[in-house]
Amino acid sequence: MSDPTLSLRRSLLYVPGNMPSMLQNIPVFNCDTVFIDLEDAVPLNEKDAARSLVSKFVASYKNRNKEVFIRINALDTEWGYDDLLSVLPSLPDGIRLPKADTPEIVERLDTMLTEMEETLGLEIGTFKIIPSIESAMGVINSIKIARCSSRVIALAFGAEDFTADMEIERTKKGAELFSARTRVLWAAKAAGIQAVDTIFADVGDMDSFRTEVELVKRLGFTGKSLVNPRQVDVVHEVFAPKPEEIEYAKQVIEAIIRAREMGTGVIALNGKMIDAPVVKRAARVIKTAVSQGLLDYELDDEVIYGAK
Amino acid sequence: MEIQSKARAGTMQSSDVVVFVEPADQLTIEIESTVLKQFEHLIRQRIEQQLATLEVTRGLIRVSDRGALDYAIDARIETAVRRSMEG
Numbered sequence: 001m002s003d004p005t006l007s008l009r010r011s012l013l014y015v016p017g018n019m020p021s022m023l024q025n026i027p028v029f030n031c032d033t034v035f036i037d038l039e040d041a042v043p044l045n046e047k048d049a050a051r052s053l054v055s056k057f058v059a060s061y062k063n064r065n066k067e068v069f070i071r072i073n074a075l076d077t078e079w080g081y082d083d084l085l086s087v088l089p090s091l092p093d094g095i096r097l098p099k100a101d102t103p104e105i106v107e108r109l110d111t112m113l114t115e116m117e118e119t120l121g122l123e124i125g126t127f128k129i130i131p132s133i134e135s136a137m138g139v140i141n142s143i144k145i146a147r148c149s150s151r152v153i154a155l156a157f158g159a160e161d162f163t164a165d166m167e168i169e170r171t172k173k174g175a176e177l178f179s180a181r182t183r184v185l186w187a188a189k190a191a192g193i194q195a196v197d198t199i200f201a202d203v204g205d206m207d208s209f210r211t212e213v214e215l216v217k218r219l220g221f222t223g224k225s226l227v228n229p230r231q232v233d234v235v236h237e238v239f240a241p242k243p244e245e246i247e248y249a250k251q252v253i254e255a256i257i258r259a260r261e262m263g264t265g266v267i268a269l270n271g272k273m274i275d276a277p278v279v280k281r282a283a284r285v286i287k288t289a290v291s292q293g294l295l296d297y298e299l300d301d302e303v304i305y306g307a308k
Numbered sequence: 309m310e311i312q313s314k315a316r317a318g319t320m321q322s323s324d325v326v327v328f329v330e331p332a333d334q335l336t337i338e339i340e341s342t343v344l345k346q347f348e349h350l351i352r353q354r355i356e357q358q359l360a361t362l363e364v365t366r367g368l369i370r371v372s373d374r375g376a377l378d379y380a381i382d383a384r385i386e387t388a389v390r391r392s393m394e395g
Contacts, residue, residue, distance in 0.1 A: 018319075019319075019321060019324075020321070020323040020324045020376060020377070020380040021321055021322050021323040021324070024323055024377060048387055048390065048391070049317050049318070049383070049384070049387040052383040052384075052386050052387050052390075053379075053380060053383040053384075053387075055383075056379040056380075056382050056383045056386075057379050057380075057383075059379070060377075060378070060379040
């Protein structure tokens, strides 16, 4: 995946780390990203076993058809660092970091990843980070967290831990989450990275789930963490671009190609200025449409960024 | 590595395998599997390879297989052996 800020990451599915039957299904799940979980889904006395199983599974998962992130245990636990040592040689795309309450915690992970990249002979910055914003402090610090490392490609809001931290109930309508969600969104958008919404735990209640996905899409989230493969299709349906959005995106791409031919990076389309951010947004719409079979279109990075 | 005490790893879920290890003077591998007839030789080969990788040359290894793939066999053997060294 060439540019992680542009890759399609709508559906991010948790998979428990100590279950071979689930791990083996990862290649056939239709989500964009998996979070293989070494944290909450693994009992304390199985942390060592899950670590070994996950690293061997990821190493054996060739020809990957989706992004692979590992949710490690928090860095202030006795398992977090060993999780990294064990799983990074299998080359996941990145780490989902729980309890990312401060930029310092994320910077610590950044340093560890750099050391591991040096040891493994990888380019610095290979491993990405998705911090989980799941406490009052995390929400307050989310603006700094979003900008503290170039590895941070998205912020993921975690409502279950957040409501526990706030000592409040999580409701299906989610009014209690509104301010926190908005702040995480602003932080991500201001930093130019993706905002990923929290899980919805009641797998049986697909109507409330869909309502929540529609809400967070309207707010500006572009991805959602999921607990069950059954939830993936709903996210893809709700996040699918509308025909007029696709048509406009195609016009934008054609306009910027014309602009580049004229030697400029900016051009007007129907009286509106088209420049890099508009092109990037159009590219995302097109990639989403292509991935869902709504459009047949070849788009290479040179069109999006211009030739060097 | 040396198996120093009784230890186990793995679960009885499908696609998993339970591995029991205990100290012994010789290397013995006992396999019980839902797919024993077709795959015993392959399972045994995989276990032997993984023990060789871990430099385990003796011990009693008992394996109860529920259709585990190679990576899961490797991981459960590794975990059981490591646990036997910590216990």
